[in-house]
Every structure is written in C-alpha cells, then in structure tokens.
Amino acid sequence: xxxxxxxxxxxxxxxxxxxxxxxxxxxxxxxxxxxxxxxxxxxxxxxxxxxxxxxxxxxxxxxxxxxxxxxxxxxxxxxxxxxxxxxxxxxxxxxxxxxxxxxxxxxxxxxxxxxxxxxxxxxxxxxxxxxxxxxxxxxxxxxxxxxxxxxxxxxxxxxxxxxxxxxxxxxxxxxxxxxxxxxxxxxxxxxxxxxxxxxxxxxxxxxxxxxxxxxxxxxxxxxxxxxxxxxxxxxxxxxxxxxxxxxxxxxxxxxxxxxxxxxxxxxxxxxxxxxxxxxxxxxxxxxxxxxxxxxxxxxxxxxxxxxxxxxxxxxxxxxxxxxxxxxxxxxxxxxxxxxxxxxxxxxxxxxxxxxxxxxxxxxxxxxxxxxxxxxxxxxxxxxxxxxxxxxxxxxxxxx
Numbered sequence: 578x579x580x581x582x583x584x585x586x587x588x589x590x591x592x593x594x595x596x597x598x599x600x601x602x603x604x605x606x607x608x609x610x611x612x613x614x615x616x617x618x619x620x621x622x623x624x625x626x627x628x629x630x631x632x633x634x635x636x637x638x639x640x641x642x643x644x645x646x647x648x649x650x651x652x653x654x655x656x657x658x659x660x661x662x663x664x665x666x667x668x669x670x671x672x673x674x675x676x677x678x679x680x681x682x683x684x685x686x687x688x689x690x691x692x693x694x695x696x697x698x699x700x701x702x703x704x705x706x707x708x709x710x711x712x713x714x715x716x717x718x719x720x721x722x723x724x725x726x727x728x729x730x731x732x733x734x735x736x737x738x739x740x741x742x743x744x745x746x747x748x749x750x751x752x753x754x755x756x757x758x759x760x761x762x763x764x765x766x767x768x769x770x771x772x773x774x775x776x777x778x779x780x781x782x783x784x785x786x787x788x789x790x791x792x793x794x795x796x797x798x799x800x801x802x803x804x805x806x807x808x809x810x811x812x813x814x815x816x817x818x819x820x821x822x823x824x825x826x827x828x829x830x831x832x833x834x835x836x837x838x839x840x841x842x843x844x845x846x847x848x849x850x851x852x853x854x855x856x857x858x859x860x861x862x863x864x865x866x867x868x869x870x871x872x873x874x875x876x877x878x879x880x881x882x883x884x885x886x887x888x889x890x891x892x893x894x895x896x897x898x899x900x901x902x903x904x905x906x907x908x909x910x911x912x913x914x915x916x917x918x919x920x921x922x923x924x925x926x927x928x929x930x931x932x933x934x935x936x937x938x939x940x941x942x943x944x945x946x947x948x949x950x951x952x953x954x955x956x957x958x959x960x961x962x963x964x965x966x967x968x969x970x971x972x973x974x975x976x
Contacts, residue, residue, distance in 0.1 A: 628728025702867025
C-alpha cells in the first residue's frame with residue numbers, strides 16, 4: 578500500500594502511480610471518516626500526511642468541482658452572492674466574518690475588499706480552487722475553497738441562509754475547470770527560501786538558526802531606533818524591517834521597551850475580555866499565507882472551550898487555540914496621526930498569527946480607551962525581558 582506523505586506524488590510520477598496513490602488516499606480517508614464522522618478535513622489531512630487540497634481532490638466529481646485559476650475575476654463576482662461567511666485561518670487562529678464582499682479593487686497581484694468583509698488578498702499565492710458541497714438536505718454546506726502551491730488553505734467562502742444560491746451555482750458553473758480529474762500534483766515551488774528546505778531538515782531546524790527568531794550579527798540598534806522613530810505610516814514598517822534584515826520578533830527584542838514590550842500569553846485573552854467588558858471597538862487581524870482578514874467593531878460573546886478561546890458574535894467568530902501562542906508583544910509605531918499601538922501574537926516558530934488594534938481610521942488618532950486597555954495589560958502581564966537597548970543602558974549605568 579502506498580504510504581502517504583506530503584508531496585507524495587510529483588510531476589515525475591507516472592500517471593498510474595498518481596491514480597493509484599489518490600485511489601488509496603480516498604479509501605484511507607473514508608476509513609478515517611467511518612471511525613470519526615466529526616473529523617475535520619484539515620485534521621484528517623494531517624493524520625494522513627497529505628495536504629488539505631490533495632485530500633479534497635479525491636472527491637472531485639462527488640460533491641467537489643475544480644475551479645479554473647481565474648481567481649481575480651472570480652473574486653470580482655463574489656459580491657453578487659449577497660451574504661456569505663468568509664474564513665481565513667492559520668494553525669492557531671480561525672477568523673470567520675459574515676457579510677457581503679464589497680468595494681473590491683485589484684492592483685497587480687494585490688486585492689483589497691473594504692466592506693464589512695475586510696480583506697488584503699495576495700493572489701500570487703492562489704493556485705488551486707474548488708467548489709465544495711458537504712452534508713445533505715438541510716445540513717448541506719456549499720463553499721468556495723482556495724489553496725496555495727503546497728495545498729494549504731488560503732481562504733474559504735461559505736454560503737449561508739442569506740446567500741443567493743442561484744448566483745452561487747452560476748458562479749461555480751462559469752469558473753468550472755475544463756479538467757475535472759480527482760487528483761492534483763502539487764507544485765514543488767515554495768514561496769520563500771525558508772520553506773524551500775527539505776521538510777525533514779526543516780523539522781529538525783534549531784530555533785537558534787530560525788531567521789524569524791534571531792537577529793543578524795551586525796545589527797545597528799541605534800540606526801534601527803532612528804528609523805523606527807521616523808516612521809510616518811504603519812504600512813512603512815515592513816520596509817524598515819527589510820532594510821535592517823530583521824523579522825518582527827528580533828526587531829522587538831532589540832528596539833527597547835518604549836517601542837516594544839513582551840507580555841505573557843494570557844494578555845491576548847485578557848485583551849479580548851477587557852474590550853468586551855468596556856464595549857471598546859477593536860480590530861482583529863488574522864492571516865494565512867495569501868490572505869489577511871480583519872474584523873472591526875466590538876466583541877461581545879466570549880467563551881473558553883478547552884484549548885480554544887472563542888468570540889461567538891452574530892457576524893464575527895474567532896477561534897483561538899491559545900496553546901499554540903508562544904509570544905505576545907505590545908508594539909508602538911509612530912505615524913503622522915500619533916502613535917499606533919498593537920498587540921501582536923506569535924507561535925513557537927516566530928510566525929505572526931494575529932494582531933489586535935483599537936478601531937481607527939486614517940487621519941484619526943487611536944482610541945484613548947485602547948491605550949488605557951494596553952496600559953492595564955502592561956501592569957498585569959509585562960515580562961521582565963531586557964532589549965539590546967536596555968542592556969546597553971544598564972551597562973552604562975553601572976560604570
């Protein structure tokens with residue numbers, strides 16, 4: 578029997594090997610579902626050692642339709658579906674927002690949706706698309722699902738009771754791919770150098786060699802602080818980091834407590850609890866590799882269920898696996914509108930999994946209530962971690 582591993586078939590595999598592999602995969606998935614009917618496809622794929630897209634492909638022709646790759650054009654027509662639920666997730670966070678896709682603009686491979694469903698779309702990461710039917714009768718769920726070159730979910734769009742289902746069916750038919758084979762051969766191209774390494778080597782990679790967690794040897798902290806202090810727009814921040822060859826966590830460790838301070842992991846949950854108690858409107862950002870999805874407004878109904886801390890509001894759900902949170906940072910960035918403060922959450926590999934801001938618009942300062950909330954978090958959750966700047970200052974004071 579074929580042993581399933583991610584990227585288990587490739588462009589060099591024979592047609593017979595590919596068909597056999599996916600036939601075996603379909604059978605093994607069915608066996609898993611018979612043992613656990615509630616098993617989610619993402620978890621099933623992990624257990625079987627394949628990507629979610631590979632697993633979904635085994636159902637093409639049986640509730641799953643392959644879509645062509647004209648993703649930009651498809652997204653311009655999603656507004657016509659009326660109300661849907663948009664879902665963007667990473668390993669630690671699931672962000673679900675209900676509403677209508679509106680005010681979509683596309684510039685090259687970058688897309689923006691600026692309605693209730695607020696998105697930053699990176700179309701160069703979209704490689705595979707499927708229309709999916711799950712369940713039956715009143716429990717039928719219809720969705721559009723998009724995946725990157727490695728078969729990882731980038732974004733999903735779910736129909737709900739207010740969706741125009743005739744428009745949904747028309748869209749699926751219009752973007753139906755000519756080829757409806759029940760398999761995919763994943764693109765071996767990786768989106769960045771870190772992911773290009775052999776998967777086993779990456780698994781064994783020590784944290785002290787992870788660029789997401791370590792500073793370059795020749796970091797000029799004083800120049801970093803100067804450039805940081807001269808920021809005019811939060812959207813210029815990434816370019817500044819690139820100039821210094823820095824990722825976020827090493828930058829935050831280096832910059833000093835006036836700009837970045839580490840908090841304990843409980844600060845994330847406490848921030849949501851405080852925002853709900855004070856009815857403070859906030860912004861919640863969650864990203865996948867090809868999408869950033871944003872909620873703006875209050876959060877009201879909060880619930881802890883095992884490792885998951887949840888926001889369960891009518892138009893916004895957030896499911897946060899707080900066991901996967903490794904670091905939380907309070908970060909301040911100067912802008913022409915004053916200092917903008919964020920709470921940023923990271924996993925153990927240094928990948929950003931969520932951000933929280935106070936609700937704000939360009940030209941307006943951040944909410945005073947948000948600053949008050951962050952000050953309370955600092956008083957309760959700050960960790961005693963010295964930055965490079967703080968260490969230098971301590972040494973100077975001791976002379």
